[in-house]
Amino acid sequence: MRNPYEVLGLKEGASIEEVKKAYRELVKKYHPDRYRDNPLSDLAEEKLREINEAYDYIIKNAGSGQQRQSYQQRQSTNTSGFTGSYQYDSELVYRIKTLIQNGNFTQAQQLLDSMQVRDSTWYYLQGLLFLRRGWYDRANVLLRRAVEMEPNNPEYRDALNRVNSQYYGYRQNPYYYGTGYRQSPDMCSICTTLWCADSLCECCGGDLISCC
Amino acid sequence: MFGYITPDKPELKISEFEIFRGYYCGVCKAIAKRAGHRGRFILSYDSAFLALLLDSLSSAPVSGEHKRCPVHPLNKRFIVNCGDVLEFSSDINILLAYYNLKDKWQDERKLFGPLGLLALRRGYKRVKKKHAALVRDIEKGLSELNELERSRCGQMDEASEPFAGIMQKVFEYPAESDSDKKILGWIGYNLGKWIYLLDAYDDIEDNIKRGAYNPLVIQFRYGENEDIGSFKERIKKEVEFILVYSLSEMEKAFSLLDVKKNRGILENIIYRGLLTKTRQVLEMGAG
Numbered sequence: 001m002r003n004p005y006e007v008l009g010l011k012e013g014a015s016i017e018e019v020k021k022a023y024r025e026l027v028k029k030y031h032p033d034r035y036r037d038n039p040l041s042d043l044a045e046e047k048l049r050e051i052n053e054a055y056d057y058i059i060k061n062a063g064s065g066q067q068r069q070s071y072q073q074r075q076s077t078n079t080s081g082f083t084g085s086y087q088y089d090s091e092l093v094y095r096i097k098t099l100i101q102n103g104n105f106t107q108a109q110q111l112l113d114s115m116q117v118r119d120s121t122w123y124y125l126q127g128l129l130f131l132r133r134g135w136y137d138r139a140n141v142l143l144r145r146a147v148e149m150e151p152n153n154p155e156y157r158d159a160l161n162r163v164n165s166q167y168y169g170y171r172q173n174p175y176y177y178g179t180g181y182r183q184s185p186d187m188c189s190i191c192t193t194l195w196c197a198d199s200l201c202e203c204c205g206g207d208l209i210s211c212c
Numbered sequence: 213m214f215g216y217i218t219p220d221k222p223e224l225k226i227s228e229f230e231i232f233r234g235y236y237c238g239v240c241k242a243i244a245k246r247a248g249h250r251g252r253f254i255l256s257y258d259s260a261f262l263a264l265l266l267d268s269l270s271s272a273p274v275s276g277e278h279k280r281c282p283v284h285p286l287n288k289r290f291i292v293n294c295g296d297v298l299e300f301s302s303d304i305n306i307l308l309a310y311y312n313l314k315d316k317w318q319d320e321r322k323l324f325g326p327l328g329l330l331a332l333r334r335g336y337k338r339v340k341k342k343h344a345a346l347v348r349d350i351e352k353g354l355s356e357l358n359e360l361e362r363s364r365c366g367q368m369d370e371a372s373e374p375f376a377g378i379m380q381k382v383f384e385y386p387a388e389s390d391s392d393k394k395i396l397g398w399i400g401y402n403l404g405k406w407i408y409l410l411d412a413y414d415d416i417e418d419n420i421k422r423g424a425y426n427p428l429v430i431q432f433r434y435g436e437n438e439d440i441g442s443f444k445e446r447i448k449k450e451v452e453f454i455l456v457y458s459l460s461e462m463e464k465a466f467s468l469l470d471v472k473k474n475r476g477i478l479e480n481i482i483y484r485g486l487l488t489k490t491r492q493v494l495e496m497g498a499g
Contacts, residue, residue, distance in 0.1 A: 029467060038461065040398060043391055043468050134376065134401055135369035136457040137450065167453060170460035173483060 004054035016062055023055045037131045037162060039103055093121060100129050120149035124156050131163065139163070214411050216493075217261040217403070219477060220484035228477045230290050234276050235267070236260040238292035241281065242302035247335025249282065254309035254332065258407070261481060263301035264474055265399075266386055267294045271472040300386055303343065306335040311354060346385050353378040366430030368454055372408040379404025395465050402462035406455055406486070413451050414493050416444055448494055455490050 005012045008022045028034075030051065035044040089097070092111065099108035108129055115122050127142035140163060146156045219232055240255045247254075267274070276292040292298065310332045317329065340347045357374040365371045383400025387393035412428050417440050419426035432447040459482075466482055 038464050040394060040465055040468055047468060137368045137454045166460050167457050171456045
């Protein structure tokens with residue numbers, strides 16, 4: 001086993017508070033929900049397991065009767081793993097979902113193509129497939145369509161929400177906007193402003209910059 | 213490659229900037245070794261990023277030395293020397309620059325085409341011999357790309373697929389474990405998609421004027437009398453979605469990578485540099 005402090009990105013001897021804080025952040029970062037539509041979800045799961053083990057180990061050895069409740073234990077009561085079955089799926093839908101989840105896109109596409117009715121389920125599944133294989137433009141259009149056709153379906157809404165929150169989450173990370181120094185005037189506009197001011201002064205008979 | 217992958221320089225520590233430039237210089241030196249000094253002109257930031265990323269997976273400290281080079285004879289500069297990784301990155305740089313020039317020569321008959329090709333030919337042949345399987349994959353991707361261009365594909369996802377696939381192959385090629393291969397591959401795929409579409413957006417004006425192929429112009433039905441500026445404004449939101457979403461997927465893959473060093477520089481590029489570049493191209497149209 002790797003050094004548990006290293007796994008949590010901490011120096012050995014970090015306080016319990018620091019451990020808990022780091023743990024919370026890492027759980028958020030590698031949360032299964034964040035990786036649900038991503039082909040690397042199994043690796044994220046593995047990483048989370050490692051983080052849980054490290055956390056458990058540190059807390060256990062701190063020996064101060066700390067409440068030992070890692071993410072995994074909490075998770076088992078909260079969510080139900082893969083694609084969370086919201087409703088009863090027909091066998092075909094279940095098969096397509098599993099194929100998409102396992103990255104078997106050709107077969108999933110074949111089954112989708114064979115579906116006669118292009119209802120909201122079809123749009124949803126086709127959207128999921130595109131999302132997983134990296135065709136984000138179409139995925140977005142299809143998922144939106146599925147939600148429009150059946151606005152009350154929580155599963156479709158969740159998928160669309162995941163897409164949106166991922167997009168806005170990354171785009172509105174604090175670094176993207178509000179980069180102060182870029183919004184301040186650059187040398188070029190400072191010079192132009194000065195030059196204009198100088199010309200205006202000269203028009204009125206004065207002079208701001210004597211050399212020009 | 214296109215040189216879109218750059219750090220957000222003002223936010224970089226000076227030492228980090230030195231190291232990033234060290235990788236850049238290192239790739240340049242490796243190119244000169246393989247393709248001759250005239251080959252240096254193809255150097256791109258993208259391959260410096262590739263070297264930086266791949267080298268960050270090994271726990272050995274950054275190695276290099278302060279030296280003078282023919283391009284900057286006045287000052288001594290830090291030049292990274294991390295062996296295979298640099299060689300691989302420079303090989304990829306040579307390869308893609310060679311295809312790019314060849315493509316330009318066929319399309320536009322630009323004057324420097326044949327001269328550049330001549331300079332790169334030797335390097336290209338060496339690379340092809342060394343990484344035969346990879347070169348086969350890349351050339352397959354390029355012919356798919358040409359096919360889509362010929363049939364005037366008007367769908368962003370589809371049009372960017374071959375180039376994304378090429379970058380996926382390039383990034384996963386040097387991986388040592390299966391999990392690294394998956395992670396690096398997904399980083400490459402999404403970066404490739406981002407590069408291709410960002411470049412397409414950047415080229416809209418030029419492509420329309422020359423009547424050249426551009427997937428965005430077709431997908432969003434550029435009207436004959438439409439003002440190019442307002443067209444770009446009209447499609448900005450949709451293009452931004454796919455660009456930023458690709459970057460966010462790449463970030464997820466990067467989070468899973470076991471990075472041993474240079475974390476600050478890599479995070480600067482991934483969380484700031486790429487977004488800043490996206491915004492620059494979308495807002496100002498400056499590559």
